[in-house]
Each structure stands twice: as C-alpha cells, then as structure tokens.
Amino acid sequence: MIKAHLSLHKEARGAVELSEKIGVALGQRPADILITNGRILDVFSGKVREDAVAVAGSRIVGLGDRSAKTVIDAAGSYVIPGFIDPHVHIESSMLCVTEFARAVVPRGTTTVVADPHEIANVLGTEGIRYMLRSSRHQPLSVYFTLPSCVPATSMETSGATIRAQDLAPFFNDRWVLGLGEMMNFPGVLAGDATVLEKIRAARHHGRRVEGHAPGLTGRQLDAYCAAGITSDHECTTAQEAREKLEKGMFVMVREGTGAKNIEDLLDVVRPENSGRLMWCTDDRHPHDIVDLGHVDAIVRKAIGLGVDVVTAVRMGTINPAVYFGLRDLGAVAPGYRADLLLVDDLHDLQVRTVVRGGVVAACDGQMVEGIDPPAPTPIAPSMNVRAGSLDFSMVAAGRRVRVIEVVPGQILTRQGIYEAPRCGGSVISAPSRDLLKIGVVERHFSTGNVGKGLVRGFGLRKGALASSVAHDSHNIIVVGVSDTDMRAACETVAAMGGGLAVACDGAAVATLPLPVAGLMAYEPVHTVRKAMDGLLKAAHGMGCVLEDPFMTLSFLALPVIPELKLTDRGLVDVAAFAHVPLFVD
Numbered sequence: 001m002i003k004a005h006l007s008l009h010k011e012a013r014g015a016v017e018l019s020e021k022i023g024v025a026l027g028q029r030p031a032d033i034l035i036t037n038g039r040i041l042d043v044f045s046g047k048v049r050e051d052a053v054a055v056a057g058s059r060i061v062g063l064g065d066r067s068a069k070t071v072i073d074a075a076g077s078y079v080i081p082g083f084i085d086p087h088v089h090i091e092s093s094m095l096c097v098t099e100f101a102r103a104v105v106p107r108g109t110t111t112v113v114a115d116p117h118e119i120a121n122v123l124g125t126e127g128i129r130y131m132l133r134s135s136r137h138q139p140l141s142v143y144f145t146l147p148s149c150v151p152a153t154s155m156e157t158s159g160a161t162i163r164a165q166d167l168a169p170f171f172n173d174r175w176v177l178g179l180g181e182m183m184n185f186p187g188v189l190a191g192d193a194t195v196l197e198k199i200r201a202a203r204h205h206g207r208r209v210e211g212h213a214p215g216l217t218g219r220q221l222d223a224y225c226a227a228g229i230t231s232d233h234e235c236t237t238a239q240e241a242r243e244k245l246e247k248g249m250f251v252m253v254r255e256g257t258g259a260k261n262i263e264d265l266l267d268v269v270r271p272e273n274s275g276r277l278m279w280c281t282d283d284r285h286p287h288d289i290v291d292l293g294h295v296d297a298i299v300r301k302a303i304g305l306g307v308d309v310v311t312a313v314r315m316g317t318i319n320p321a322v323y324f325g326l327r328d329l330g331a332v333a334p335g336y337r338a339d340l341l342l343v344d345d346l347h348d349l350q351v352r353t354v355v356r357g358g359v360v361a362a363c364d365g366q367m368v369e370g371i372d373p374p375a376p377t378p379i380a381p382s383m384n385v386r387a388g389s390l391d392f393s394m395v396a397a398g399r400r401v402r403v404i405e406v407v408p409g410q411i412l413t414r415q416g417i418y419e420a421p422r423c424g425g426s427v428i429s430a431p432s433r434d435l436l437k438i439g440v441v442e443r444h445f446s447t448g449n450v451g452k453g454l455v456r457g458f459g460l461r462k463g464a465l466a467s468s469v470a471h472d473s474h475n476i477i478v479v480g481v482s483d484t485d486m487r488a489a490c491e492t493v494a495a496m497g498g499g500l501a502v503a504c505d506g507a508a509v510a511t512l513p514l515p516v517a518g519l520m521a522y523e524p525v526h527t528v529r530k531a532m533d534g535l536l537k538a539a540h541g542m543g544c545v546l547e548d549p550f551m552t553l554s555f556l557a558l559p560v561i562p563e564l565k566l567t568d569r570g571l572v573d574v575a576a577f578a579h580v581p582l583f584v585d
Helices: 003-009 018-025 097-107 117-123 125-134 164-172 185-189 193-204 218-226 238-246 262-268 286-291 295-304 309-315 318-323 483-495 525-541 549-554
Strands: 031-041 048-056 059-063 068-073 078-081 083-088 109-114 141-146 176-182 208-211 250-254 277-280 340-343 351-356 359-363 400-406 413-419 435-441 450-456 464-467 476-480 499-504 507-513 564-567 570-573
Touching (some): 031 309, 031 340, 083 318, 097 295, 141 164, 164 193, 238 250, 277 309, 286 525, 295 309, 413 450, 435 483, 483 499, 499 525
Parallel strands (some): 031 068, 109 141, 250 277
Antiparallel strands (some): 340 351, 400 413, 564 570
C-alpha cells in the first residue's frame, strides 16, 4: 500500500511559507503529504493513537484527516519520529559521509550529532571543514560538536594541534552544537589553561560541552561537572551511571561495535530519570550497520531486554533533541520536522518507510530512487611513512614486562605483568601464551617513531593485523606473531594511503583501502563490509579469537581509556597519565 504512493513524492520539496503552513493546518489548503491509517506513538503522552499526519514542505502541520496532494496509506503501521544519534564518529563507520547517509537513513536514523575528532587528529581544522562540506545536502541531518582534544594527549604524535582560537569561528556555524567529548579530564581537573579556554569558548557561544570521563567519581567528578560538562557516554557500570545522573549529567548509553554497554546499564533506565538518558552508537563498523542496524538496533535490543517501548523510543528521539536544543526534532506533532518512520511492530521495530524532511527517502531498507546523496568529496593523501624503515625488534632489558590485556566487548584494557617471552637477547611474540608484539608507527610527519609493547587477548597463531584507524591520533597500529608479517602489514597500509591489512608469510592476504585521511572509504557500505568480511575471515583463520579484532585494535592506542595503552612514543599508564617502561624489573 505504501509503495503505491512513493512515486508521487520523490522530488524534494522547497520551503513552504509560514502562512501556507497555517493554511494547511487549518484545512484551508491541501497538505503535501497525508499519512493515513497510522498509529502515532506520542512521545509526550506515551500513548499510541490512531490518526493521520499532515505534512507541508518539510514540516508536520497537523494531525487528523484532511485533503492532500499525496496520500500514504500506512495500513496500520506505527508512525514514530526519526531516530537521532547524539554521539557518533562517522569516520569509525569507515564510510565517507555520503555512504554513511546511504547506510543509516534506511535504518531510520534521520539526524546525527557527529564529533569529527578522528579526521581532525589527522588534518586539523581542514578535517572539520571537510566534514562540514561533505554533510551539505545529504538525506541526513548532520550536526557537529567540535573536537576538544586534538591531540588527545601530549603522549603521542598527532597530525595536528587545534587550539581554542582555531575552534572559535566554527561556533558560529548553525550546524555546530557544542564542544565534543572532553577526553582530557586530567587537564580539566588540573585547570589546564588550554583546556579551560576551549570550555569557556563553547559556553560563551551557548553551546553544550560534551564529556568523556570513564570511571571518574567523587570529588573529581564534581570538579568535572563544575567545569560545565553536561554529558558522558563512557559509563560501563550502573553505579557509575547513577552517580553521573545524580550529579546532573546526561548519560548516553553506548552500544557500538567495540564497546557495548546497554546490558550493564539497563538497571539505570527508570521512569524517574529516563528523560536524562539517550542511546548512542559512538563507533559502529559496517558489518554491524548492515547486519544489525544503527540506532534502530539499540532501541530494538533495549525493548528485547525489557525496556518499556515508549521509553526506548524516547531515548532515541525526543531526549537527544531536547538535550541539544533541536526544538523541531524528535516528535510526531505540529511544528516538528517531518522526520518520520513507519514500522509494523513496535517490539520488532523493523523500519519499513523513512520520511525525512517531508520527503520519502527510503523504503524496505533501500534509498528511494531519485533520493541521491551528493558525490563523495575527494581529499588529498595523508600517509607519510618511509618505506623499509620499520623495525619491531625489542631488546630484552629485564625479566618481567607490562602487557596490555584486552577486555572483550570493551575499549578499556587491563595492565598485566608477565614473564617476558624471549629468544636470546630479544623479546618475541609467544602465541602459545597469547603474548603478541604490538607496535604503533607514526604516520603523519615521517618521524620514524615506533612504539613497541606486548598485548594479550588476540589469540593469533600466525600473521599480523595492521590499521591506520588507531584512536585518536590515527597512526598505524599493528599486532602480530612475527616482525616480518608486522612489517608487511604496515607497509601495505601505508601503500594504500591508509586502511586495514592482514599479512601472513611476508605478504598481505586481505586489505581494505581507506584513502580519506586513512579513515574512510569512498565505496558503499556493502563493498566496505565485504572487504571487512575478508579481513575478519583471514584474521580468524590465523587464530584470532576476537569477534572484531580491528575495532579492538583501533582503541589500543588511545591513552585516555584505562588502563594500559600504546602510542608511537611508548606505553602509557592511563591512571598515572604518563609513559611507563615496558620492563618492570
């Protein structure tokens, strides 16, 4: 029934004068679209009622039957607001903005608030401008928070440094909603002048300041909140989330590819505080988007775990809209933007039709013909590694070593102390003990820096994995059994201009080129997903036990997530916020 009417409304509609909208609302003029026979989920009252939805231009102008130029028969489907992701790094999808929009809009995501700190750590303010340019005229509303930590710390080599004065002009852009996640919480607590200057700039412009404070508690959390930081998406326990809620923060419950927190935080979702909770994806890989979905997948999972349907939908629609001051998003009501989803079952929550800004944009998981996002915006190469310069050898300078211990399903790690695996005077990988070499190769300025360490939890029996997606500075990170394969994997990544690679017996066996800043591809999601499948198959074939080793690998260079990480300058004890030696004695 719905499909029969799609052809009547494929063209984008221009702005409608306010007087015309009022006329349509009063029934004096026909609506552009009338969605009939639908059951509206009212996020304000929490009730479901049968009614029609009238649309003029990009706005909902009324509820109830009236004349219309185009009628869409919902045939009993539920009408709910389009989903909003309040914290996402588009770069982590490995898709350029155009292909990201193609991938998530059919799943019901009509608005995202993106933090482009991945590309900013590679290209600086030009990376921010690139993302703003790329987001124009998309069938997806892309708002931004500005990267607050470029570089994330002084303990690594980033591709750029962004100061408060560099960010200031961007706050005047209507698509910029705030300052992105303030990962440098030690800098906040220490009153670091450069950190506080960025916070002041955001507050001066009336913008939100987003948080990132894993495990912060007590007086330290008090101080962090007192600085004006209003949200956090890093909670991994109910106790942590409760304290942050009690201290006035909004909590974004994350369910990405590398970090899945929804089950641990379910007990926090209560009627009395659900208005201060939101879902977010943060970092989500193509296979999860294709196989599971985007925000729709989180809402669906929450409902399946027992969260009330209305609460689950609110957390993915009106709550983030209210939080960011997006006053015309997140509800099916007059005056709101006509970002609407038609779903047959509120519990199964499979999105059948997506109306975005009054235009039918997708149906049955596919973009509607004629809804064409702009062509991907090209960008200059950004990979600078000297060929033949990589050395992963490690002198055995002691008996025991610090080891990064992977925590499956989380981006935090543990710090273990183990007997050093050695051969003669060198440290080697010991796959029988699941102790593997890990390296981080500086790739922005060809400095030759190579951070070296050991990691446990990958389970590789042979070969190596390498990636230029290594949060947040995005140097090349590699883990492997032999130096030869580690070198081959890294050199493959460098030769592609960035990307992911699996190497074995001295040669690459699977690759995914990411030429956009070494982070994103120009290809569609299914092409990227197919390449990812090849990488994962190769990695698992070499013994890797992690479901998505590349997502895990990408966070092992992030020195703001506890406990032990590795940068191009060496091992970092995150709690001490300082470099530490590999050997403990």
